[in-house]
Amino acid sequence: MKRLLINKIILTLSTISALIGLAFLAWILVTLFIKGLSSFHFSLFVNDLINNGLRNLIIGQFILAGMASIIGIPLGMVAGIYIREYGQGRYANLIRNLSDIMMSAPSIVIGAFVYAIVVVPTGHTSGFAGSIALAIMMIPIVISTTDSMLSLVPQELREAGIALGASKYKVIFDIVIKSAKVGIMTGILLAFARIVGETAPLLFTSQTSNYFTLDLTHAFPSLSVSIYDLASDVQTSSRDLAWAASFILTVMVLVINLTGKFITRNKK
């Protein structure tokens, strides 16, 4: 009797906790949806911010995150392969721990760091500086995903490759990475989703711009930074635009996340 009672109490408590968490998530989404949708219009995708649109910001955000991926994905993957496949004991563990610490570094600190090493020497904010800050955020996530996905590949598979006369690097590139491919791809997609909505690393590295530009050597349009600016603007129309931009950014991140989940599920 007593065991059944305790079971019921624990079950109720966990259900309530889960519901509270979900309620806040739903609240955020519903608010965004209502406020965002009321100021949403398809002309937002056509005009730039200077004409009360978001086109330059959306494209700019993707270019910043894309540049960060070009830097961050190869570096992170190679580092992940090193610590799982080649690293021996102490060094591999040191890098793994450093990477974990980097992952939990506050993003504003990464922004400040890039401000000090890129923005100050060059004298002005730039798209490159923003991309570097986002890449620094991305690298430890990619390292950790690659590392853990490779660790799931059974050791027998590596031995089977070696037993056929393959060298270690051939086994890694032909067999091990292929087995872990889906997991690594999903992880990279989630890492992209993580950085595509970041504000703090961009706040004083790339800043944002009202105009459309592809020139990464100067201040670069960013959806998230503009949301920050617009939301604190005195004009109501600006704040409405911030709601619409928040809505679009959330939908973007949601779609990328769901794509990641979808890839893994399909493969299983």
Place this chain on the structure above:
Amino acid sequence: MLAMNIEKFSFTYPGVDEPSLKNITLPIEKNNITALIGPSGCGKSTLLRSMNRIHDLYPGNKYDGKIELLDETNKKYKNILKIKKENEFIKLRQQVGMIFQKPTPFPMSIFDNVAYGLKIAGIRNKSELSDRVEAALKGSALWNEVHDRLNKSAMGLSGGQQQRLCIARAVAVKPEVLLFDEPTSALDPISTSAIEELIVELKKDVSIAIVTHNMQQASRISDYTAFMYLGDLIEYDKTENIFLNPKEKRTEDYITGRFG
């Protein structure tokens, strides 16, 4: 004639004082099946894994004594424990193939699985590759089941088919010795008997060493049997002698199921 000759071989894992294999002397007869039996932890897998030096994936092992391998091209024996260079390891593993406990298909097509070792051996000619793949699959009794889906992923095969695919993959490079590390312990009885038949069939072309927990399996398929216990080789003889007239008390106790 001997395919391999193990003499006074000792093996110590890194960070351990006590050797896991002590002074093992064991012949591997050419074109015969030698079974290694014994309770868990007796060192039979360690011995098998020394015969293609797969242990060297993990550094720090200590070897003593010698393991000689007959090189069919010049009929000379060579001590494989002396191997240090990468290209010599590659050659050793082409001469001594290995099949593992769990089937280990690579995440690629059936054809590419079997062709993998051939490509590493430097065979690039398309028609030669497909001939060798077909021959290996036929030799592993898998051809009839897969010939119409060679380009499909090997991951879709059943466990027994996957294990035969791994045998085909090992046979394709024409090794001189094949090492089986409990090849049927993860399989159902029907797949097991198919693999056993295949192993007996294969001894025409290769010499075989097999580690097994299953004493019926050892008595069914092997010509010679070695009984190991706690890192020592207790008894080695023709299989019928081991199972009908063991000379050592411990061998008799083990095969009659008194321990192990």
